[in-house]
Amino acid sequence: MTVRHSGGGQPERTLALLWRNQRPAASDGRRSAGRRPSLDVDGVVRAGVRLADERGLDAASMGGVAKALGVGTMTLYTYVPSKEELLDLMVDEVLAERELPAPGEPRPTNWREQVEVYSEETRAMFQRHPWLARVSTVRPPVGPGMLAGREYLLSTLLPLDLSPRDTNTAALAITTYVDSAAGQEAESLQVERTTGQSHEAWWHERSDLWETYFDAGKHPAMTTIWHANGYQDTVREAATDAYRYGLDRLLDGIQAQSDAL
Amino acid sequence: MTVRHSGGGQPERTLALLWRNQRPAASDGRRSAGRRPSLDVDGVVRAGVRLADERGLDAASMGGVAKALGVGTMTLYTYVPSKEELLDLMVDEVLAERELPAPGEPRPTNWREQVEVYSEETRAMFQRHPWLARVSTVRPPVGPGMLAGREYLLSTLLPLDLSPRDTNTAALAITTYVDSAAGQEAESLQVERTTGQSHEAWWHERSDLWETYFDAGKHPAMTTIWHANGYQDTVREAATDAYRYGLDRLLDGIQAQSDAL
DNA sequence: GGCATTCTCGTATACCATACGGAATATCCG
DNA sequence: CGGATATTCCGTATGGTATACGAGAATGCC
Incomplete structure (x- = not known):
């Protein structure tokens, strides 16, 4: 399932964190008073991303990140208002990794x-x-990474000369498709890796479905496709093909709209 | 974020639970010995669904469901092997609610x-x-609800006379799009309801973004669309339009493939 | 009545986010 | 050099999660 996060109570602080590296630094006189920080926000965010990459999202707990950094759990709250914001920062960090012109x-x-x-x-x-x-x-983190993605995708669609509203609508439809299909694909591979069980093995464990429960009379279309060899050899191939096919058809449809103008 | 679930260690038991109402009941002699059950699987699943509907997925914890049913937490484990399986059963239950011919x-x-x-x-x-x-x-629950959905969608595509493989691929692409777009839409409304804050209010809280951080020079496409009034009045309208638009274009593309045969 | 069988569920374990308050450490000012 | 002040660090406590274990209660069969 999906993890919740919303943005917390101080949107201004969250924005300042998200955009921390995009502005000059605003060095206003007040330099140093009090104990020197042992970490910085970037380090905390990167540690969270690394943990989530290597051991799953659950491993990126406040305690887990703190331990990875060699500090007490509560120390993180000096750098980040809450877990929600840390997650927002992690998300925008990786969104910004995309190398989009x-x-x-x-x-x-x-x-x-x-x-x-x-x-x-x-x-x-x-x-x-x-x-x-x-x-x-x-309600995603509205940071540099997310905005760069939106900007790039919109810019690719401008030459189609759709109405401004349709351009925006088309961009939303594309991100919906791409983000969810790409997410499913990645999650699928992840599950195979972490469970150590291929999807084929998983299906094999459920062969009782076909032997005991499946009623061909109630599922004629599935039965037809099955007998016509319509199912790919592996779940991965099917998912990859579906991803490409769906995106291509979606773009076909958008292209046709543009041609009809 | 999304909640994990995989299917656990005894696929056969899980399948039997998922398909519990589809087969005659298999009344093999052994009827009654030992204490009578005070609940049944359907009751547990329905209680879980009701709690999740009314107070969110987190409320459908084992303790929460047990309390709603007036029993001890551990009593649930008589009916359901684990939380994972309960979730699978809840999912297939609501998938089966769809009234598909x-x-x-x-x-x-x-x-x-x-x-x-x-x-x-x-x-x-x-x-x-x-x-x-x-x-x-x-790795979704392979129960009657999921299979009915797949069967129906495949059956709608058969008349297009695509290759069996393309038919299957197109069905996967459509479910990917529909499920994720519909899910996002529902989640979006849910967030507005549970936070008591409209998306517009949420964006208003973040007006600092445009005043302080946004660089029009780095985001010319967004700026163009903005000035051309390309953004809908409400986030909800934008999402609804994008949903329809994307689905229509995707189907346009599939139609075109079929016409080209 | 005895007993196998089945359901019920209290307790214990090991996690999670985070509120609170006090200790440690730095600079500033006299 | 000596507070005063500011800032970071973090131990502890609270209330949440799933579920392993094992004891106890209720039922039907003989």
Whole structure:
């Protein structure tokens, strides 16, 4: 299931944390008074990401991150207001890892290939950080990483000359598809790795389904596809094919809209 | 974030629980010996669903469900092997609530309208049970509800005469899109309800983003869309439009593939 | 009535986030 | 050099989670 997070009570502090590296640093006289910090926000966030990558999202607990950094649990609260915000920071950190051409930087000429870049970078991100699939995307962290992604995707669609509203709508539809399909794929691989059991073995354990419970009369379409060899050899192949196929058809549909103008 | 569940160690018992109401009951002599049960599996599952509906997935803890049923926590383990399985049973229960025409039952003539039915029933399901969006869909419960959904969707696509493999692939792509978009929508409404804060209020709290951090030079596409009034009035409208738009374009693309045969 | 069988559930374990308050350590100011 | 002040560090306590274990209660069969 998915982990909750919302943004907490002080949106201003959260924004300042999210954008901590994007602005000059605002060095206002007041320099140093009091004990020197032994950590910094980036270190805490990176430790959280590393733990989640290596041992799953649950391992990125406040206690776990603190132990990884060699400090007491409560020390983290000096750097981050709560677990929710830490998660937001982790999410935006990895969103920003995607290497999406900034405005003015070289990119493929074809809009579909540009969307391809978004898709592949996002897929790679989910592969590196499968725990992302378990974090809710409603009210996401509005940090540099998320905005860069939205900006790039919108920019790929502008040449289609859809109405501004349709352009935005199309971008939302694409992110919905890409993010969830890429997330499912990554989670699927992750489950095979952490359980040490392939999906095929998992299905094999459930062969009773077909022998005992499945009623071909109630499932004629499935039965037809089955007998016509419509099921791929592996679950992974099926998922990969479905990802590509769905994205291609979605882009076909958007292209057709644009052509009809 | 999403909640984990995999299926546990005894797939046969899990399958028997999932399909408990689909088979005659297998009354083998051995009837009664020992203390009479005070509950049954259906009651436990329904209590779990009701709690999750009313107070969120976290409220459907083993202790919470037991308290709602007026028994001790450990009593539940007589009916259900673990929390994982309970969750699987809850998921298949609500998947089965969708009123999808069975083979032979009347349905729209047009394949797109048939997919529409799947989409709307699934959307309604997520609205009734927003916690579903937080449950992982890798290795889902292979019960009657899930199979009925797959069967129906495949059956809507057969008339397109795609290859068996493409038919299956297209069905996977559609469920990926519909399930995740419907889940996001439901979760979004849920968040507004439980936090008591509209998305607009949430964005308003973050107006510092635009005033302090946003750099129009780095985000020309967003800025263009903004000035062209490309953003809907409410987040809800934007999400609903994106859902419809994306599904329509995806189906356009699939239709085009079929026409090209 | 005895006894096998089955259900019931209190207790213990090991996690989780975080409120609170006090101790440690740094600079600033006199 | 000596407080005063500011800041970080973190032990402890609280209330939550799933579930292993084993004792106790209720039932039907003989």
